[in-house]
Amino acid sequence: MSLRIVSLGKGIPAHRVSNDDLAAFIDTSDEWIRTRTGIESRYVCRDESLTDLATAAATEAIERAGLAPSDIDLVIGSTFEGDYLTPSLSCCVAERLGTQCPAFDLNAACTGFIFALEVAAGFVERQKAKRVLIVCAEMMSKHIDWHDRSTCVLFGDGSAAVIVEPGEALKYISISTSPNSEMLSLPVGTGNSPFVHHGKTKGFLAMEGQKVFKFAVNVGAVELSKAMSALGMTPEEIDYFVLHQANKRIIDSIRAKVGQPEEKFPMNIQRYGNISSVAIPLLLLEMWESDKLKSGDVLFLSAFGAGMTAGSCVIVWG
């Protein structure tokens, strides 16, 4: 396969919100949130824009790699809404970085990082780009109904960036969609056109929680099975299962199906909540920073999201 990860960076808002902070204005409690989701706190934007967070993540990744922005050949943004619907978030980041390379966003919801990795692999393989900067960023706080205790406790804001270049680390990658626009959605509305018959206002993120849970657990186990079958491997040969951080109980349930030890399933959802496609690269970054990742470690990355999208890959670290 065509690429390897050479650097990562993050951009996290300064303001941390604990479960107790939420309990001060909605009918919930720290105990309720923790036992049902594993989340203890999340970060939300106050003064930062999403471009601020994404640029911070990109800059950190570029500096850690010892590169200059001009060394980047392509910027792929993963978000479902940047600071503007147009221009794309990746264009805003490219402007801040001062790069002239092509930049575009893709929207595969929480699976966005895996989709972006697949797109990057295509560019690298066709030798249309050598170094690709993937910037995942999401300001979930502007999409959720802060009066709805079943959703507003789940999400957080943030950004994570990854730089990839040609290499042999990516052993397997798969993306898929099981079309369903009801299970998890965020309507944008119809604006103020005088010609629209049945106008709709912008909505909030809504989901059918039990159905999403079932989809996530099933797809996580199926994706692993597909990957192991394609590579002729067993789950025992995977060092870490780096899964989308949507809910601790989804991860626990997948772990029970897979039958692998808890220490192979790193988590940071307790500190960040669900930051959509940011979750996996942010977790990878923290594993890298804490020296948890050793060269040669075999990682299984897997995510699911609105769409309903799913994706997974097997990548060797280092």
Place this chain on the structure above:
Amino acid sequence: MLEQITTILRNYKDDQSLEITEETTFEELGLDSLDTVELLMSVEEEFSVTLEMSDEMKSVGQLAAAIEAAK
């Protein structure tokens, strides 16, 4: 069928002395909405059926009826 559901519930709750009847509700068993999904997924595997998520399904008897209907 009640026997098989009882086994699944005892294993899920890690309590082999759990007394289950058709009238037992998931709420009485201390199962929240996500526990119920996990229970349904275990049941689907055990009985090789696909069950629809429904807020109406609140008791073991209703679960048994849904399994029967899905067969």
